[in-house]
Amino acid sequence: MTKRLLVALGFASLAPALAAAQAPLGLLPQPPDSDARWAPIEAMKKKGPGLAAAFASHVHRNARGDAMPYRLYAPEQLAPGRRYPLVVFLHGAGGSGTDNKKQLEGANLFGALSWTLPENQARHPAFVLAPQSDVNWACVIVEEGKPARRPADLKWCPTGVLGPGAGLAFEIVDTLLEKLPIDRRRVYLTGHSMGGAGTWHMIAHRPGFFAAAVPVCGHPDSATAGTVASVPIWNFHGEKDDVEPVETSRRMIDALRTAGGHPRHTEYPGVGHNVFMWAYTEPALVEWLFAQKRKTSSAASVEARPHVRGLYGGVPQEILDSGRSLREFGLDAVWMGSGSFTPERMALLRAQGVRVYAEFNTLHVAEYLQEHPDAAPVGPDGRVSPPPDGWQGICPSHEAYRRSRMEAFRTLLRDFDVDGVWLDYHHTHASWEQAVPNLPDTCFCDRCLSRFQKDTGVTLPGAATAERARLLLSTHRQKWVRWRCDLLTDWVRELRAILDATRPGALLGTFHNPWSDEDLGGARIEKLAIDLKAQAAHVDVFSPMPYHARFGHHAEPEWISRQVAWLGRHLGIQGTPGEKHRIWPIVQISDWGEAVPLEQVPTVLDHGSRRPATGVMVFAWSGLRKQPEKIEAIGRAFRAMRGAAPRDR
Numbered sequence: 001m002t003k004r005l006l007v008a009l010g011f012a013s014l015a016p017a018l019a020a021a022q023a024p025l026g027l028l029p030q031p032p033d034s035d036a037r038w039a040p041i042e043a044m045k046k047k048g049p050g051l052a053a054a055f056a057s058h059v060h061r062n063a064r065g066d067a068m069p070y071r072l073y074a075p076e077q078l079a080p081g082r083r084y085p086l087v088v089f090l091h092g093a094g095g096s097g098t099d100n101k102k103q104l105e106g107a108n109l110f111g112a113l114s115w116t117l118p119e120n121q122a123r124h125p126a127f128v129l130a131p132q133s134d135v136n137w138a139c140v141i142v143e144e145g146k147p148a149r150r151p152a153d154l155k156w157c158p159t160g161v162l163g164p165g166a167g168l169a170f171e172i173v174d175t176l177l178e179k180l181p182i183d184r185r186r187v188y189l190t191g192h193s194m195g196g197a198g199t200w201h202m203i204a205h206r207p208g209f210f211a212a213a214v215p216v217c218g219h220p221d222s223a224t225a226g227t228v229a230s231v232p233i234w235n236f237h238g239e240k241d242d243v244e245p246v247e248t249s250r251r252m253i254d255a256l257r258t259a260g261g262h263p264r265h266t267e268y269p270g271v272g273h274n275v276f277m278w279a280y281t282e283p284a285l286v287e288w289l290f291a292q293k294r295k296t297s298s299a300a301s302v303e304a305r306p307h308v309r310g311l312y313g314g315v316p317q318e319i320l321d322s323g324r325s326l327r328e329f330g331l332d333a334v335w336m337g338s339g340s341f342t343p344e345r346m347a348l349l350r351a352q353g354v355r356v357y358a359e360f361n362t363l364h365v366a367e368y369l370q371e372h373p374d375a376a377p378v379g380p381d382g383r384v385s386p387p388p389d390g391w392q393g394i395c396p397s398h399e400a401y402r403r404s405r406m407e408a409f410r411t412l413l414r415d416f417d418v419d420g421v422w423l424d425y426h427h428t429h430a431s432w433e434q435a436v437p438n439l440p441d442t443c444f445c446d447r448c449l450s451r452f453q454k455d456t457g458v459t460l461p462g463a464a465t466a467e468r469a470r471l472l473l474s475t476h477r478q479k480w481v482r483w484r485c486d487l488l489t490d491w492v493r494e495l496r497a498i499l500d501a502t503r504p505g506a507l508l509g510t511f512h513n514p515w516s517d518e519d520l521g522g523a524r525i526e527k528l529a530i531d532l533k534a535q536a537a538h539v540d541v542f543s544p545m546p547y548h549a550r551f552g553h554h555a556e557p558e559w560i561s562r563q564v565a566w567l568g569r570h571l572g573i574q575g576t577p578g579e580k581h582r583i584w585p586i587v588q589i590s591d592w593g594e595a596v597p598l599e600q601v602p603t604v605l606d607h608g609s610r611r612p613a614t615g616v617m618v619f620a621w622s623g624l625r626k627q628p629e630k631i632e633a634i635g636r637a638f639r640a641m642r643g644a645a646p647r648d649r
C-alpha cells in the first residue's frame, strides 16, 4: 500500500454511519481506508500509462495567437450516424504546463482516464478531452513577486470574469462540437482541485451547456449558486482536506439547495485533498454521469437560445479592417441608421452574411422645425416646449411632417433590401434615456386640441391654452392619454401598411422605453404615449432598451431580464419558436453616463437573452469601437449562443 493520507483517528466509529448515509448514492460500501477500497485505486494507477497512450495529442490555436495543448480520446469504434457523449476533464495544479502530458499523469490520471477503462467504454462509449492550461482555469489575480503557494492564498477575480484557461477550454470544446459526432446534450465537465475550481467556474459561465458537472475538492464561488442551481452536480470533498477546506463545498451546496438546486454531495471522512482517488474510482459516478442528459428546452440553456445576435450602430469597420469576420464574433445582424444606408455599406454587410436592419426616426427629426416651426410641440403654458435635455420631438398630429416621414420610410424600403425596419424611437417629446427622466407634458397646439375634440367628442371651452391644458391633464386626463396613445399607434399602423406594400416579409420592429406599467407612475403610457399592446397589432419585434448602467441599475444587471420578463407577460410573448411577436432587447455594453465594466459583459448579455427574449443586440458600436476587450467579450458570449436550430428570421 502506498502512502495514505487518511486520518485514522475516529474513523472506525464513523464508518457504519458513512455507509448508511451514502448508500443511496450507490458508493462503494467499504471504508475509504480499507484494503478493499484501496484496490481499485491501486489498479487505476497501474493502468494509467496504457490508457493515456490512447489519447491523441493536439494543440488548439485561436485567431488571437493564444494556444492550448489538449489530449483527446475517441471511442474505439464510431458507428455511422451515432453521436457520443464528451467528458471534459480539467487537471489540477500538478498538470499545469505545456508538455501535453502531465494532465494525464500522476494525480490527474484518475479524473482523466477512468472514463476510458475498457469496462466503462463498453457500457458508455464517449470522447474524453483533457486540455492543459498553464494559466489556471478560473480567473485569478496574480501579483508579481507574490505567487500564491496554496489555493487559500489565491486572489479570485470578481464573479463573472472568465478565466483565460477556461476561455481557451471553451474554444476547444466548441471546435470539437463542430468537428466530431458529439451529442450536444451530453457534454460533461469534471476536474479536481484547480480543475474543480475550474469546473465551478465554467458551469457558471455556461449554466445550460453542460449536462452535468463533477467538481472534486474545488473552490466554488457561492455568488454563482443561483446561476448554476439547475445544473446536475455531484460534488466530492475530503472531510480532512487541508488545502481546500471542505467548508467551501458545504457553503456552496447549501447555497445551491437554497437556490432550488438538487446537488449530490459526497464527503469522505478522514480523506484529505487527494479525494479524487476515491471519487473517480466510484463505479456509481460513471453510471450517474452518463445518465445525465441536458433537456433541450432548459430555459437557462444558452444552446436553447436560438438568438438573433445583433450589433447596433452601423458597419463595424474596425472589425472588418482587422481582417476578421462578424461571424467570428457570433454576430448575425446589424442595425444601421436609415440615413447611413448606401449600396456599398449594404453590400459590405451582406458579404458578411448578416441580416441588415434599418433604424428609422419617426418623431424626432429636429431639422424639420427649421422650415416648419409650427410642428414644434407646445407645452401646457401654450408656448413651444423647449427640448428636454436637448431631445427635440415633433408634434404627432402635424400632417405634413407625418407625410414626409411616411415617404422617407417608403423610400428606404424601396431603395434597400433590408430585412426589417425598427422605429427609433416612437414616443412623444421627452428625454427618458437617463436615471431621472425629463418628461414635459405636450402637445397642446391648436391642431392637437381640435383633433382631440373631433376624435373624442369632448368639447373644450374657448379659453386660453393654459386653461384647456389644465382640463386635459385633470378632468379629461384618461381620454387625453388614450387619444395620444392612439395617435402614435396610428402612425405604426400606417408604417406597417407601407412596409407590407413595399417590402413584404420584412420585419417591423420598434425600439422602445423599457419601463413596466408600474414604473415611474405609469409614465410610459401617461407621458410617452407608448401603448405596446395596441402597437402589437402592427409590430413584429419589440426591442426594449434596458440600459441598466445608464438608468441607475449599473450594479443590478438582473434589472434587464426583469424588465424583459415583464414585457413578455404584458404582451403574452413566451419566446417559443413560431410566435408572431418577438422580443429582442438592446442592452448597454458601451459606456454611456455610467461605465459598463468588462467583466459585466457576459452577465448583461445573459440577462438580455433570457426568455422570453429570442434575440439580443448590443448598444452601441460608436462607443465599443474603442474597447476591443469588450468586443472580444461580446464575441465569446455570442458564440456561446450560436449553433442552435431553429433560427429565427
Ligand SMILES: [Zn+2]
Pocket: 377, 378, 395, 396, 397, 398, 443, 444, 445, 446, 447, 448
Ligand atoms: Zn401638436
